[in-house]
Amino acid sequence: MADAYHHGDLRSVVLHAAADQIAQDGVDRLSLRGLAQRSGVSHAAPAHHFGDRRGLFTALATEGFDLLAAELREAGTDLRDVAVAYVRFALARPGHFAVMFRSDLARADDPGLAAARRRSGQALRDGVGRLEGVADPAAVQLAAWSVVHGFASLWQEGAFVGSDLLDPAADPEAVARRIVDTLVLT
Amino acid sequence: MADAYHHGDLRSVVLHAAADQIAQDGVDRLSLRGLAQRSGVSHAAPAHHFGDRRGLFTALATEGFDLLAAELREAGTDLRDVAVAYVRFALARPGHFAVMFRSDLARADDPGLAAARRRSGQALRDGVGRLEGVADPAAVQLAAWSVVHGFASLWQEGAFVGSDLLDPAADPEAVARRIVDTLVLT
DNA sequence: AGTGGATCTTGACAGTGGCAAGTTAGTCCG
DNA sequence: CGGACTAACTTGCCACTGTCAAGATCCACT
Numbered sequence: 001m002a003d004a005y006h007h008g009d010l011r012s013v014v015l016h017a018a019a020d021q022i023a024q025d026g027v028d029r030l031s032l033r034g035l036a037q038r039s040g041v042s043h044a045a046p047a048h049h050f051g052d053r054r055g056l057f058t059a060l061a062t063e064g065f066d067l068l069a070a071e072l073r074e075a076g077t078d079l080r081d082v083a084v085a086y087v088r089f090a091l092a093r094p095g096h097f098a099v100m101f102r103s104d105l106a107r108a109d110d111p112g113l114a115a116a117r118r119r120s121g122q123a124l125r126d127g128v129g130r131l132e133g134v135a136d137p138a139a140v141q142l143a144a145w146s147v148v149h150g151f152a153s154l155w156q157e158g159a160f161v162g163s164d165l166l167d168p169a170a171d172p173e174a175v176a177r178r179i180v181d182t183l184v185l186t
Numbered sequence: 187m188a189d190a191y192h193h194g195d196l197r198s199v200v201l202h203a204a205a206d207q208i209a210q211d212g213v214d215r216l217s218l219r220g221l222a223q224r225s226g227v228s229h230a231a232p233a234h235h236f237g238d239r240r241g242l243f244t245a246l247a248t249e250g251f252d253l254l255a256a257e258l259r260e261a262g263t264d265l266r267d268v269a270v271a272y273v274r275f276a277l278a279r280p281g282h283f284a285v286m287f288r289s290d291l292a293r294a295d296d297p298g299l300a301a302a303r304r305r306s307g308q309a310l311r312d313g314v315g316r317l318e319g320v321a322d323p324a325a326v327q328l329a330a331w332s333v334v335h336g337f338a339s340l341w342q343e344g345a346f347v348g349s350d351l352l353d354p355a356a357d358p359e360a361v362a363r364r365i366v367d368t369l370v371l372t
Numbered sequence: 373a374g375t376g377g378a379t380c381t382t383g384a385c386a387g388t389g390g391c392a393a394g395t396t397a398g399t400c401c402g
Numbered sequence: 403c404g405g406a407c408t409a410a411c412t413t414g415c416c417a418c419t420g421t422c423a424a425g426a427t428c429c430a431c432t
Contacts, residue, residue: 010379010380026289026290027214028214028290029290031418031419031420032421033418033419033420034419041381042380043381043382044381044383044420044422045379047421048378048379052420052421053419053421101339102212102343103212103344104211104215105214108344114348121348136364136368139361139364139365139368140368141351142337142346142351142364142365143333143337143365143368145351146332146340147332147333148336149336149340150331150334150335150339151329151332151336153336153339154331154332154335157287157288157289158289159287160328162304162307163307165324165327165328166324166328175325178325178328179325179328179329179332181325182325182329182369183368183369196410196411217387217389218388218390219387219389227410227412228412228413229388229389229412229413230389230391230411230412230413231410231411231412233389233390233391234409234411235410238389238390239388239389
């Protein structure tokens with residue numbers, strides 16, 4: 001740990017630091033050099049693992065999609081539970097979530113990222129697959145994804161604070177459940 | 187136009203150029219100097235109008251909220267129409283939309299931005315206000331906002347492209363209407 | 373033991389945002 | 403008509419950032 005050379009775990013250390021910093025200050029204020037300094041290495045060390053600024057975001061997004069997939073699978077097969085799990089993930093991992101759907105930050109053609117995105121998409125599909133007796137299942141699936149994604153985004157950016165739409169002290173997961181209930185009973 | 191000094195319209199010229207560039211390359215790749223060059227002025231000229239990088243984003247977000255408010259008011263008083271108008275705005279003004287809900291980019295305490303945000307919030311409220319016979323109107327309002335915001339965000343970032351959830355050539359407004367219909371009939 | 377490759381450092385370069393000081397243009401007021 | 407005042411813009415500079423190239427260090431393997 002106190003040794004000069006990091007021996008393997010630098011990659012995850014930097015990733016973790018990046019997620020922390022993004023959660024605190026936002027993506028725009030993230031500096032690779034600051035990240036390196038915070039991780040106790042020279043300014044060019046991260047480049048060896050991620051190559052690029054885009055490479056770092058790509059790795060972070062990939063990790064995010066894998067974490068999301070795990071979270072969704074754990075939630076089971078009920079649409080409501082899966083939806084709430086999506087919101088829970090977004091709020092628990094703001095640093096990852098802020099990067100995952102930003103095509104301008106990550107390298108869109110990265111095969112690892114595409115695979116992880118596909119995995120989480122599959123997990124989402126598995127959880128929402130059974131929609132018997134619904135007129136337009138595809139619309140419901142789209143709506144479910146959109147509503148949890150939008151709610152998580154808006155919540156995280158503080159869009160609800162002065163809106164009178166909800167109690168500032170409310171539990172986001174509980175609100176998410178209320179919203180999803182509004183949706184699926186169609 | 188060919189004169190050396192811009193005389194007044196530089197502010198809007200730069201704002202327009204910024205919206206264009208953000209729509210093309212994303213927020214992260216926006217350079218104030220490139221913007222200035224593209225507008226035909228020196229690198230420090232924008233600073234006089236916006237002060238700061240954050241100042242530019244603040245102005246752009248403010249303009250965006252005003253445009254959104256106008257669009258929402260024009261849509262009338264039906265929740266479906268207002269919701270679709272929200273999506274239409276987001277897709278028509280991607281450069282503005284990308285900045286409007288990013289608290290890390292704009293100056294959150296700016297009074298002009300707060301006022302514009304309040305105006306568009308009011309417009310949204312006016313359009314969605316009448317929800318008679320609904321068990322949990324606040325939840326429906328939250329869900330409506332969340333679903334259009336999420337759908338517009340996901341669409342813009344290309345999250346739907348390989349997902350089999352919808353036809354890649356589909357008209358986003360039509361899809362948005364389908365989604366909203368899924369929602370309000372509760 | 374020593375060779376090879378992975379990991380990290382050092383040093384340099386162009387580009388960026390931000391600041392200070394100077395320059396130009398228009399306006400107002402005698 | 404002319405001179406002062408102010409807004410708009412320019413020039414020059416600085417610290418910082420991302421990126422690249424070259425060198426140093428460590429580890430594994432034979």
